Amino acid sequence: MLGNSASRLALCYEEARVRPSDARFVLSWILPHRNPDRPALNYCPLGGGRWDAARKQWRLELTDLILYRQFEARVRCVVNAAGCWTDTINACFGRASPWQHLFGRGVFIGIRRDPRHHSPLIMRMENHDAMSLIPWGPVSLWGPADSLVASPEEGFEPSFRDVPHLIDQLNRHLARPLTPESIVSMRRGVRPLAVARSRADTRAPIEHLSRRSAIYRDPELPWISVYGGKLTYCLALAHSVAARVAEIVEPSASDRSLPMSAPAPQTETFPGLAAPVLSARWCAKHELCWTLEDYLRRRTNIAQWVARGGLGERMQNRHRINEIAGQIGGFRGQDTQSMASAYAGGADQEIA
Numbered sequence: 001m002l003g004n005s006a007s008r009l010a011l012c013y014e015e016a017r018v019r020p021s022d023a024r025f026v027l028s029w030i031l032p033h034r035n036p037d038r039p040a041l042n043y044c045p046l047g048g049g050r051w052d053a054a055r056k057q058w059r060l061e062l063t064d065l066i067l068y069r070q071f072e073a074r075v076r077c078v079v080n081a082a083g084c085w086t087d088t089i090n091a092c093f094g095r096a097s098p099w100q101h102l103f104g105r106g107v108f109i110g111i112r113r114d115p116r117h118h119s120p121l122i123m124r125m126e127n128h129d130a131m132s133l134i135p136w137g138p139v140s141l142w143g144p145a146d147s148l149v150a151s152p153e154e155g156f157e158p159s160f161r162d163v164p165h166l167i168d169q170l171n172r173h174l175a176r177p178l179t180p181e182s183i184v185s186m187r188r189g190v191r192p193l194a195v196a197r198s199r200a201d202t203r204a205p206i207e208h209l210s211r212r213s214a215i216y217r218d219p220e221l222p223w224i225s226v227y228g229g230k231l232t233y234c235l236a237l238a239h240s241v242a243a244r245v246a247e248i249v250e251p252s253a254s255d256r257s258l259p260m261s262a263p264a265p266q267t268e269t270f271p272g273l274a275a276p277v278l279s280a281r282w283c284a285k286h287e288l289c290w291t292l293e294d295y296l297r298r299r300t301n302i303a304q305w306v307a308r309g310g311l312g313e314r315m316q317n318r319h320r321i322n323e324i325a326g327q328i329g330g331f332r333g334q335d336t337q338s339m340a341s342a343y344a345g346g347a348d349q350e351i352a
Helices: 022-033 083-092 152-156 162-171 231-248 280-286 292-299 318-332 336-351
Strands: 046-052 057-064 069-075 078-080 099-112 121-124 130-136 139-149 183-196 213-217 223-228
Touching (some): 022 292, 046 069, 078 083, 083 152, 083 223, 099 152, 099 162, 130 162, 139 152, 139 162, 152 183, 280 292, 292 318
Parallel strands (some): 078 223
Antiparallel strands (some): 046 057, 099 183, 130 139, 183 223, 213 223
16 A cells, blocks of 8 residues: 555554544533533524623523524623634623634545555655544545634635645555545644734744643633643543633532433444444434534534545435435425535535
8 A cells, every 4th residue: 555665664653533523522522411401502603792790691692593593691601612713702702812813724635445544644744744644434534734824714615725735745655646536525624723812923834833722711701711722632621611610600500400311323324335324313303413414424424435425426325315304304394405405516516
């Protein structure tokens, strides 16, 4: 698989990883702790709000994009852990912080995995940085192509200009060159990097920036902001934030209510995948799965393991995608044909 020159000087290196995906890792922390008193709501953006000095509460304006309603939440303390949008939310509520975020954009490509590829491989680049080839189900992830961007929105834009660079870098280490036809999917994301607001130079190379976290408690009002961080020490960060909250408010009776539990998962097959995946209807009922993209990319890995977001290289899975839309839409009372058509159009644009 690798050229002789690439494997001549190799070291054994071990690092933890999450299974089966980063999205389900996050979900595993949220769902077990929800209950009727503490519902976990997605597709529910924060539109604004204010501090009620008389009641000593924050009044937060929320919009439920699923049930098409607006409502107000009253809370004693706000933890702003919005990642890339932490600064935006702080500005909306007039909260200042000695920290700010710079945005590091990372792009990976997923290629069909060579059957001999079972262990992560880390390659040293000409600029002394490193890139990784990581086996993940039927694909291997290669990357990242890193760069600083001015905003999260810029980081989430299509990143096809990075593909030739990624292919060229990988081909330097392969015995048989990779072609664009081997690409199954792309992953792109924005990493919020915490830096001091007093820092004059915000254009340092991304490899010189730390992924450390910072927690800032507002000195005037019950508002806590979280900056930076990474999955490796997310639990320690959560405990630190909880300790800060406990300094401000005491737990209420509802905090001691029992969490909700879900029945045993139901699975089904999907074309092109050897292992079964969670049933779409089961995810819609028990895992806050509202859309096809939720199911294909976040509740399962279909969109990242099967070409064209699960539709297949020749769109041969379109009928199966329509069936899945029916399972989700039928349970939710949604327009399944519009859901399936919108997803197919988005998948075409993603690959184009």
